[in-house]
């Protein structure tokens with residue numbers, strides 16, 4: 001039995017679905033926040049609730065008492081903690097919310113992992129911890145990297161806290177640094193999704209730094225496989241962080257082209273010189289550590305992943 005926090009979110013939904021399909025019991029927690037469409041979260045939840053091995057509770061992890069009360073008697077041997085306030089840009093608009101969600105929620109679930117003596121505590125970190133590093137590809141052992149956004153700092157703080165818990169309490173902790181995850185039932189706040197929304201509504205899109213940005217776009221199925229591999233493998237060290245990225249950055253304009261080709265319509269594009277504060281020009285993961293330790297290798301190219309995403313989007317919006 002596995003506890004998944006943020007199970008109504010994009011990654012949490014796909015992960016829970018996969019675990020349930022494998023006949024593994026899932027205890028899911030989510031507060032269903034309104035960062036983006038609550039209907040989308042409820043839809044994911046409805047799909048998960050079809051499985052009788054899914055046990056859900058709407059809880060805000062910032063509330064230790066309620067979270068612990070719910071989990072006290074539950075049996076689970078691993079925690080996969082995904083609940084957080086994601087997004088670099090929103091962390092500029094409302095830094096306090098990002099910090100309180102991502103740090104207060106984190107310490108509560110980390111403490112519960114200690115009390116419950118779970119076998120493994122796996123949590124979502126982010127490529128944002130690398131800040132604007134120019135040392136490519138981003139390597140887990142590079143110590144020069146400093147986050148430049150509030151969001152990145154909150155994730156880096158998670159890594160420091162879990163490392164201390166691992167040392168002091170022999171709790172096995174694995175932080176997964178995800179790189180721009182995309183796919184069906186994804187997050188409407190992210191570029192690949194919001195661009196397509198604009199295309200459908202005949203609205204222009206703005207691309208920053210005149211479109212000269214690169215992202216290590218990682219398809220959701222590869223990410224889920226990575227998380228599952230971590231749950232299965234006996235990770236020797238008490239604390240470690242792993243890059244979960246495609247290992248090959250793509251141009252933002254390639255994303256734009258794949259979206260319009262698959263949708264069958266041209267974008268109206270506003271090329272802006274600006275780069276929003278906290279944004280990174282290029283992300284690029286070194287995935288050799290994940291290959292070595294958990295034998296994980298991403299397989300889906302951006303071209304194919306976007307094709308699958310657009311196919312899903314069209315069905316979801318009743319577009320022929």
Ligand SMILES: NC(=O)c1ccc[n+]([C@@H]2O[C@H](COP(=O)([O-])OP(=O)(O)OC[C@H]3O[C@@H](n4cnc5c(N)ncnc54)[C@H](O)[C@@H]3O)[C@@H](O)[C@H]2O)c1
Pocket residue numbers: 005006007008009010011012029030031032033034035041059060061062081082083084085086087101105124125126127177178179180181182187
């Ligand atoms: N999607 C990406 O590209 C990406 C990249 C790097 C890191 N991450 C991290 O991966 C994790 C999952 O991301 P996602 O894309 O699925 O985001 P998401 O927003 O779709 O999912 C997060 C879920 O957590 C829930 N949540 C937030 N705060 C909570 C709280 N205090 N208590 C209970 N539930 C709470 C939200 O309601 C949401 O359903 C996050 O930690 C995110 O920071 C995601």
